[in-house]
Amino acid sequence: MKDEAGAPVEHYVNPEPFDPARAETLTAEQEAYYQASQWKIMWWKFRRHKVAVWSGVILMLFYLCVPFAELIAPYTANERSNDHLYAPPQQVRLFHEGSFVGPFVYGMTSSIDLETVKWVFEEDRTDVQPLRFFCKGPDYRFWGLVEGSFHLVCPAKGGTLFLLGTDRLGRDVFSGLVYGARLSLTVGLIGVTISIVLGLFFGGLAGFFGGVIDSLIQRLIEILRSLPELPLWMALSAALPVTWSPVWIYLGITVILGLLDWPGLARAVRSKLLALREEEYAKAATLMGARPSRVIRKHLLPGFTSHIIASATLSIPAMILGETALSYLNLGLRRPAVSWGVLLNEAQDISVVVVYPWLMAPVIPIIIVVLAFNFLGDGLRDAADPYK
Known part of the structure; x- marks a missing residue:
């Protein structure tokens, strides 16, 4: 057979006709994998990260103590034994x-x-x-x-x-650790919630609209990130009225930590939205009349929810350390409120620590929780990475 120019044309001839009986069949495990949702695949990948799994178990045990501190502690947090x-x-x-x-x-x-x-x-x-x-x-x-x-x-x-x-007033250190977990562990969760809301809002605006809005938000982020973090925390915490109750001091520190931690997440959200907004499904939703808020919320953000979860998990230990540092320097929570940083405030004098080393006991749960959150965040980040 020849083409229009007269040159011979070679045809590929399948030597064997298609036989459905010889087609490759999938195993039950392969079918389950191909039919699994994104979250289920993440869970399977996360389970292979043994260190992250055990870190999650340790954190779960710590957080189970939070609502039942009064039952677990043999004494109240400020009970004295003269x-x-x-x-x-x-x-x-x-x-x-x-x-x-x-x-x-x-x-x-x-x-x-x-x-x-x-x-x-x-x-x-x-x-x-x-x-x-x-x-x-x-x-x-x-x-x-x-x-x-x-x-x-x-x-x-x-x-x-x-x-x-x-301690020096006869207060039980173990009971203080149990009660202190309630504030030290929840300050990270509440602060990260505030950070996520602000990061998604400003990052979503900058990434979806671009232009002047993007430039203004980027300049604001650069200003906040150029300020030294710990001195800024100290200045804002010191500005809180000393007449406030421990509850309001706690809420104030939580808000401060959340307000200063959102720029990193906002930049990650912005860069992701800049790429996703050019996808065909995002343009199709816009052409069909969907409002920008719906396009961002329903079509763009779900595409990297797993990344947000991993970023939030890695941000929590930084906030726990921030509260601990402020309370240790007597700029955060104060008695009668109890946190791990407040307990460490008793160990500021090195001579006291040498004679009474058990006052450094709050350092142990702080190290365990921070390491557990870091390992858990690494496991979640690897599980959310589609290329791993």
Whole structure:
């Protein structure tokens, strides 16, 4: 066979006709993968990141303690014991003189060292104080609303239970850590929520409309990012009235952290929208009469929701550290409010830390939570990456 110019034309001839019986069949796992939604694929990829999974479990345990702090802590956050100033941690034991007793602590005897002028505590091996579980202990107001006295664990009648020792006023450090988790862990969640809302709003405007609006928002972002972060936090926190209640101080610090953290997310949203707004489905929605707010909300933002989740997860530890730093410098929360930064404020004097090292106990949960959030954020970011 020849073409119009007279040159021979070669035809490809399939040597074997198509046989449906020989067509490749998909396994059940392959079919499930090809039919899975974006979120399900993300979950499968995230499960392979073992460190991120365990980090998520650790964070879940921490956040489960937040609503039940009054029940978990053996004492209230500001309850004092005048006979146990700077008392060392008490060790929970199971056996006394070779006999099984169950969970208990030994009592403590105290005396004053006249040379060093400090309290000296020693275990009294004759005073066995069994722990009580699911018991009535010090009265409290659950979330400041309901009177209660139920605790998961209590000291023996007339005994003590200082798992992490006490501070200079005889307040239990472990109870302070449990109560402090409520503020230190939630400040990151509330601050990130404010940051996400502002970042999506300004980033969406800049990326979708461009032009003058984009230029103005970019200049605002550059101004905010050029300011030193920690001194700015300190200045704004110091500007909060000292007459405010601890609740209002907490809300004020949360808003400050959220207002100063949105520029990074706004730039990420802007760059993504600049690319997505040129896609055919976005142009089709605009031509069909959809308003810009609907195009952004319904068509563009869902395309990188996973990226937003990963970015938010990585922003939470920065806010936790910000609140801790401000409270440590006595510019954030103050007693009677309790956070991990407020507890660390007791350990500002290095000489006190050397003598009473248990006052540095709040550093341990801070390190664990920050590392867990970073590992979780890395796992979510890898799971949301379509090229991995």
